[in-house]
Amino acid sequence: MGFLNNVFKTIKGYGSEANDAFVDSQGIRIMEQEIRDATENQRKANESLTDVMAEQKGIARKVSDLKASVDEYSDAIGKLLDAGNEGLAMETAEKLAELETDLDSNQAILDSYNEQVKELKTIIKDSAKQMEALRREVSIVKSTEAAQKASEATAAQFSGTNSSLRSASASMERIKSKQQKRKDKMKSARELAKENNGGELKDKLAAAGVIGNKSSAASILDRYKKAK
Amino acid sequence: MNNSLDKVQAALSDYITDDGCGFSVTATKTDEFAMLTIIREDIEEFAMHATASESQLLFNVALFDKAQIIEGQAAALNQMMLELNMAMPLSSFALTGNNYSIFGAMSIESDASQIQEEILVLSENIMDALEVCQNFLIKA
Known part of the structure; x- marks a missing residue:
């Protein structure tokens, strides 16, 4: 057997x-x-x-x-x-x-x-x-x-x-709403942090081409070329 | 055997999921029985229980008991679980006594990152498993 x-x-x-x-x-x-x-x-x-x-x-x-x-x-x-x-x-x-x-x-x-x-x-x-x-x-x-x-x-x-x-189904509903709240909270926290860092203005300026978006390899190379 | 559970506890002590969820781990030890209760921060209603034997680590999550199944639906629920067992990553459905659960088993030789993956996937499977079962369950 x-x-x-x-x-x-x-x-x-x-x-x-x-x-x-x-x-x-x-x-x-x-x-x-x-x-x-x-x-x-x-x-x-x-x-x-x-x-x-x-x-x-x-x-x-x-x-x-x-x-x-x-x-x-x-x-x-x-x-x-x-x-x-x-x-x-x-x-x-x-x-x-x-x-x-x-x-x-x-x-x-x-x-x-x-x-x-x-x-x-x-x-x-x-x-x-x-x-x-x-x-x-x-x-x-x-x-x-x-x-x-x-x-x-x-x-x-x-x-x-x-x-x-x-009750499993009641618990599930509770967890779902809790997870949603948590997600919402994290999202607003991220947005808040972004605003505090002047992220929004920077984004707008970057979009307008006034400031560089991020330091790129090309911009670093430019910096060295100018220094020479 | 307790060493294996210590290993699990250590693997989870600083572990945070990508969603930023941590796990709280409580150990229960008696002369004849050792167990960890692992609770994922955002799914605290469904604890994962870790036990160890000579050869394997077992992680079990009790989902619901037979009393919560809509009358006459047990056979359909069982069949669905069997049909879905293979599709559920790293975990399986089980029935022990009156309690339905999902569980994952792994070798006691598993390392910390494998244990973390097991726990992460099992915790993610909890809500998915409940989701597919809920049509068979009495609404609270």
């Missing part, structure tokens, strides 16, 4: 409880316990993996030694038969039969070790994934819980009760 689906179930589960308890610390504790369990599983799997891999190596060595011997004795039997030494060939064949049986059983053991290693590696990978998902879940639930608390705090702050917020 996806982690958002889990979160949704958690939220719904807690949301239906009395007092609107959203996510109590119990829920988080359970998930944190799950994380600890997954960590423990992973640690155990890691240990087993080390053990199994050590054994696997030993058996693999044995299997390759046996294979070499089998090859060696098979060669020998061929050569002895060519040389007509049937007696010794028979004796060698008996030894070879023993070796082959030994090889078969050891190969079977090696196969099962290989299988175990594969399984353990899958377990380790899966529990890592599971831990990651749980951690993410705890983090999301904690954030959601924080948001819920924050939202309750706002509600309490404005209405004096936990159940309802102040």
Whole structure:
């Protein structure tokens, strides 16, 4: 199951409880316990993996030694038969039969070790994934819980009760008119400042070409040229 | 986690919007819960609440509760919110318990200028969000 689906179930589960308890610390504790369990599983799997891999190596060595011997004795039997030494060939064949049986059983053991290693590696990978998902879940639930608390705090702050917020549409109208007033005030303040600086007269003179509008690069250059 | 909220508080202490609005920040801290209440000077009715988890900063603004929705309009309002969620810059609509809100989330690694931008955009989204929702709300 996806982690958002889990979160949704958690939220719904807690949301239906009395007092609107959203996510109590119990829920988080359970998930944190799950994380600890997954960590423990992973640690155990890691240990087993080390053990199994050590054994696997030993058996693999044995299997390759046996294979070499089998090859060696098979060669020998061929050569002895060519040389007509049937007696010794028979004796060698008996030894070879023993070796082959030994090889078969050891190969079977090696196969099962290989299988175990594969399984353990899958377990380790899966529990890592599971831990990651749980951690993410705890983090999301904690954030959601924080948001819920924050939202309750706002509600309490404005209405004096936990159940309802102040009327949003009334607040919006109030804010709008306040923002408009603020804008108007800033505009008139700017105009006033401009007037006080003789801005209006300067603007008129500049428009009439009597004074320079602003110091420009060209006018600065002119000044230097005249000074020379 | 409290460090992250301190970072938010520091980022907003001298921050002024282009319109000349400042933000007042109040911290609430208990053993199990830490929160900042951030109020933009010209939208003081709608506080932004900042909380932090291991991985993210969350800024939440409660807009209205279910009781304020015109009877029979909740489904239409919810659908509109879902449809508009992607269009709203940096913020999303949410429903927690009975309260509708808009929120923004960001990495706790975010720097001061990113936090300022988040708060600015969220505060600007408040009025826009209320504007689109108001047809579904009981007029006061």
